[in-house]
Amino acid sequence: MEDLNFNEASSSVMDIQIDSPVWKEYKKVSVTDFGAKAEEGCCNEAAFQRAIDYCKQERVAELTVPRGVYPFLNGNHPVFDGLRDFRFNGGGSEFIFSTVSAYFTIRHCERAIFQDFIVDWDWETGQLASIGQVQAIAEDGSSFDLCFPEYDLVPEALAIRTMNAMNPRTLTPGCELGREINGNLFGKISVMSNNIVRVELPRHESFHFLKQGQTYIVRHYIYDANAFELHGNQHLRMANVTIYSAPGHAFVTTGDQHHWALEHCRIIKRPGTTRCISVTADGCHVSNSQGYFIIENCDFSYNGDDCLNIHDNSVQGFERFNETTIRLSRVQGWRNPFGSGDPIEFRNTDLSPAGITVSIASVLWDERNQHCTIEFESPLPSGLSNQSILFNRRYNSSNYIVRNNFFHQNRARGILLHSGNGLVENNHFYMNQGSAIQIECGAEARWAEGFGVENVLIRNNLIENSDVNHWNMAVIYMGVYLEQGRTCYPVFNEIRIEHNTILNCPQQAIYASSCRRVFIRDNAIMNSNAGAVKTDSDGDENCVPNRDYYQGSLMVSHCRDIFIENNRRLATIPTTADHIYIEPDTSTNVSLSNNTGFERKEAGEVNTWQQAR
Structure with missing residues (x-):
């Protein structure tokens, strides 16, 4: 496979070859030869398995x-x-x-x-999710009534796992200032009439965002x-x-x-x-694999989570037993498949390399308590922080082509990229609740995913009406999540965002941070920042913090060696921001040239400011 060469004017296109079956003789059988039947009430498991084993x-x-x-x-x-x-x-x-x-x-x-x-x-036998609509809210905030218009009678023991805000008119995931609710927060649920239930709310939580008539996707499975x-x-x-x-x-x-x-x-x-x-959940979830894959000419829609998520899992923090043995908490074997011989790279808390890679000698799992004890083949340095982030370098889900797909009307992101060496081109993103394309890496109590992203070309994509509830403040979003906040270490490198059309996003079109050598060129941005400015009090737990920090239609921070060239912005409606913003305290060597339709004061001042730095 060819690496993308960003030092040349035109990047090379990778070629991933999938071998076809090789047959010396061609014998075929039918599942019906083993008893399978296309009949209602027929149990086909045994027949299919007999056929497969044969x-x-x-x-x-x-x-x-x-x-x-x-x-x-x-x-x-x-x-x-x-x-x-x-x-x-x-x-x-x-x-x-x-x-x-x-x-x-x-x-x-x-x-x-x-x-x-x-x-x-x-x-x-049971719906996976249902449409729910808020019928009434108690004046004291102690409960709300939820109507299920699809049912004549609400099923017994109806599980409310999550409530995801949806547009009541289009019945698509996400809506302006929509907020998600985890069913774990609810108290008693009582049937009030044929298709209406009353949901009791805890006193210590605020549900001020509940509105009569608001419609939700109520997931019964996740x-x-x-x-x-x-x-x-x-x-x-x-x-x-x-x-x-x-x-x-x-x-x-x-x-x-x-x-x-x-x-x-x-x-x-x-x-x-x-x-x-x-x-x-996700349309396609790639995790702890060896990469080299193609997703082409597919249609992913109405998923309960991301259309496509590509990542390998990390973990942060450990308890040291001796110079070769540590214990990890909040880990599970399916999510963090540590095994003997796996090379473990230690990263500092800002994701920068600690310069230490050690192979595993043995692993002892305590799945019930989500612990595992790892013994390494050689001693760990005494000064290694117990808050280090561990990358299992046995896995690398990089090397991919995502081309000519339609990603639309799903609850979360269109594509979530934690791995590199990829080509993302000629895709259509439409009404994704979150960012159309999110490039990410991080470690915290909830999640720890990604080893950094390098060598990705994002080109010729059409992005319409995405980030509909301001999930990440930009339809193409590049950033980290860490307990201490953003990092200046460039965990994202050699990223090209070229010749894309971005239409009607509520906040920013592109946000890039914790990166180096990012090229944002020849993109058309139409009606960006078309929504009201969102503050921390408006959003849900998935939204990024400090949302009032985001400025401009295109923004970079915690970065160096960034090239923003030949982009055109066009607005046909009033918008809240129309400029390119470079965070002055965390950005160096940002080059702007030939960008049109952005507020002139930013473009005029940046080159002078850069020379002064």
Whole structure:
């Protein structure tokens, strides 16, 4: 694979090759040969697994499915393990699931293709999410009434896991000053009438933002079961696969998986339904893998979280037992898969390198208490801070192409990038609740993700109406999250943002920080800063702090060697800001040239100020 060379006028385009199956002879069988039936009430788990196991044993080239609707009822869903040079041809069939476990598990397969089928949850057995609308609020703030217009009768034991604000007219995720509510905050929930429940509120929390008529996506499932769990595969293709819904992520990729692709896959709401969600979590979640993947010509929409999240997990803080042994807290094996031989790099609390990488000798897990004890092969320096951040360098989810996709109308970000060496081009982002593209790294009590991002080219994308509830204050956002705040260490390097069109964002178009050698060139920015200025009291827990700090339509801070050139801003409506802002105390060597449509005072003063520095 070619690295992006930013020292040349035109960046090279990477080439990731996914090998096709190799067949000496072509034998195929049908799932119906093993007892599968496209009949209502039929339990197809055993028949499908018999067919899959036979294909592995006999080195069958293709397993076919005659077109039909196949129910899966008992939870023992298909597992494809260790198949090579294999094709699963769904033939346009639908597979319907009603048990909370992964729909398809595909692991340790090599040169395999899965194509042409639909998966869905059986909503008759229980909805994954519902539309909820605030009917009334108690004068003393002790409760509110929530109506579920889709129901004649509210189901018994209706779980309210989260309430995510939505636009009551378009019924899409997010709205101006919308706020999310975690169901853990609620008290008793009582049925008041056929489709109205009363939710008691704790006295110590403020719910002043609740308004009569406000509409919410009420999730009953979140991260409960994924549609496809892809682990440790090589040269895998998922093609023309449609996911109407799942009680978790659509695609999850982990482990030693590399060289894989999603082609013409769709995550969409089933047509002809009143559903407010497709999958209840991410569209595609890439975590602790080996990278090298392509996502092309796909449609991801109405997800309960990010459309695409690419990251590897870190962890901050440890307790030292002796010179070679430490204990980590708030860790889980699936999230932080430490193992013998893994090289662990230690970073300072500002994400700068500590200059220490040590391999693991052994790991002892205490999953119940979310602890693990790690013994290293060599001693750790005595002066190493116990608040250091640990990167497991066994994993690297970098090297990717994300091209010609439609990411739209989802709860969180369009693309969340924690890994580098990537090409993001010709995508369409529309009505993403959060940023269209978020480049991030950080460590704190809630999250610890990313090892930094280098060599990414973002070009020729169309971004419309994103960051709809001011989630991150910019539709292209680059920043860290750390307990002590932002860092001047450039954890983001060699990033190009070129030839993109950004239309109608409530606050900034682009914000870049903790970075070096970022090129923002030839972008069209239309009606940026079109919303009211948001303050800390307006938002929800996902929004960045100190929102009144953000200034201008395009802003950089905690950075050096930044090039902002040939960008054009056009406004047809009144906006709250129209300039390029360079944070003076944290930015050095910022070059501005030939930018038009921005307030002149910033562009006129910056070059003089830079020379003075």
